[in-house]
Amino acid sequence: MALIVLMEDDAATRTLVASVLRKDGYDVLSADNGLSGLALIRQNKPDLVISDVQMPVMDGFAMLQALRADPAIMAIPVVLLTSLQERAHMRIGMTSGADDYITKPFRPGELREAAAAQLNKRQMQAAVQTMAVEAAVQAALEDQKHHLSYLYEQKLASELSEKWPSADGTSDDEKFSNATVLFVDVLHYAALAEKLSSSELSDVVRQFYNNAGDTVHLFGAKHMQFVGEGLLVVFVDSTDTDSVNHGLRAARAALGLLDAARRVQKFIHSQFPTHRLPRFDVSVALNSGPVALAKLEDPLHGGMHILPVGDTVSATLLLQKQAYKAGWQIAASVAMLRGVTGGVTTGGRALVALPGRSAALDAAELLGLALQA
Known part of the structure; x- marks a missing residue:
């Protein structure tokens, strides 16, 4: 069973995303900021990370930079969640090593496709x-x-x-x-x-x-x-x-x-x-x-x-x-x-x-x- 770490400071969005992923059979661990999420990643070595960009304590870009700098977890794929207003900044995320991004608001189908695509890497x-x-x-x-x-x-x-x-x-x-x-x-x-x-x-x-x-x-x-x-x-x-x-x-x-x-x-x-x-x-x-x-x-x-x-x-x-x-x-x-x-x-x-x-x-x-x- 694939394990996904989810980082999202908005409680409603976090609940929605976790629900969609669990319905597809994935195990999900959640955090409301990048620092707590990074700790979950280091402790559990998940198969995929899904993270919001704008979060308190540590934002998504800083979390991504720390993840890619850690040899023990640097290979884990990361999908970023961003609002329409943040599109201009997504080049930063992709350059920093994000594997994909999804723009809010998004359909559950888009989330499923992005998660499945990253988890399919080994097979591909x-x-x-x-x-x-x-x-x-x-x-x-x-x-x-x-x-x-x-x-x-x-x-x-x-x-x-x-x-x-x-x-x-x-x-x-x-x-x-x-x-x-x-x-x-x-x-x-x-x-x-x-x-x-x-x-x-x-x-x-x-x-x-x-x-x-x-x-x-x-x-x-x-x-x-x-x-x-x-x-x-x-x-x-x-x-x-x-x-x-x-x-x-x-x-x-x-x-x-x-x-x-x-x-x-x-x-x-x-x-x-x-x-x-x-x-x-x-x-x-x-x-x-x-x-x-x-x-x-x-x-x-x-x-x-x-x-x-x-x-x-x-x-x-x-x-x-x-x-x-x-x-x-x-x-x-x-x-x-x-x-x-x-x-x-x-x-x-x-x-x-x-x-x-x-x-x-x-x-x-x-x-x-x-x-x-």
């Missing part, structure tokens, strides 16, 4: 280890050059296509309560199109999307399709991916797409050294939530087309555009990151305003995998 770190098998695949992708023979690429595509899902001829949509959506878009595409001929641009685009298709296939994508110059990919949990969840596989694919872009940049540099082209780069967004794969009949040409639909999909497309403006190569919603807690490393975090949506999306920059020794 084990899942990351299973990805060691993919190291050879990544090395092969990094070594892959534009001069690979057509025969080799055809053989690889044939092997990968055996795992690729196809329409079953029915009109039933596939619905997933939780999936991860990845959207990657080529930056500076208009500038490339202006300076290259159509055949030259075709070579460049083919270089990237051949690599991109291989990458998402290798990490077990359920569905992919082009959206303009971008590529939309859906990952779901399945039985043939060594139990690595869809979020972690999507994160791995996103990092692989950055590698693919770097290979294309080398190709451009070697093929068009005098064109003064903008750097070939991509921007990626990741988001998790409910997704439906709608099966649509083509009335003109016959056959079946699959279209990913839902708020998760539309939010991912919008997040990619806004994240690029913020300078993030890979942006991931906090909903997605909570599913891979302990498995990835992140950078900046912000509330990202999405055009046409009433609420901003809590997101962070994904930097890499948190591979453990």
Whole structure:
């Protein structure tokens, strides 16, 4: 049974949070200030700490600093509780070593998700280890050059296509309560199109999307399709991916797409050294939530087309555009990151305003995998 130490000076909030956590089966020890809470942590070595920021005697930031300075308890994850007015100060908490934060007022579901995500760290770190098998695949992708023979690429595509899902001829949509959506878009595409001929641009685009298709296939994508110059990919949990969840596989694919872009940049540099082209780069967004794969009949040409639909999909497309403006190569919603807690490393975090949506999306920059020794 997981043990949680809760620090909150407001008695009503403390009672509410403790009640929600105990209802989920956790043991909870409570304190009304940071100093008393720190003593409980040192005495009981809990699995998780949930702490308010503004408290008497010792506030949440001071408690966090003391916890991270103590080797005996420094590895315990910490979730901070903060009011809307304190949002500007949360960078201090995250920089000081907080693992997550929740803004008051919050829904019980948000609290449950944040607690479960932190307590899932050990399990997720084990899942990351299973990805060691993919190291050879990544090395092969990094070594892959534009001069690979057509025969080799055809053989690889044939092997990968055996795992690729196809329409079953029915009109039933596939619905997933939780999936991860990845959207990657080529930056500076208009500038490339202006300076290259159509055949030259075709070579460049083919270089990237051949690599991109291989990458998402290798990490077990359920569905992919082009959206303009971008590529939309859906990952779901399945039985043939060594139990690595869809979020972690999507994160791995996103990092692989950055590698693919770097290979294309080398190709451009070697093929068009005098064109003064903008750097070939991509921007990626990741988001998790409910997704439906709608099966649509083509009335003109016959056959079946699959279209990913839902708020998760539309939010991912919008997040990619806004994240690029913020300078993030890979942006991931906090909903997605909570599913891979302990498995990835992140950078900046912000509330990202999405055009046409009433609420901003809590997101962070994904930097890499948190591979453990």
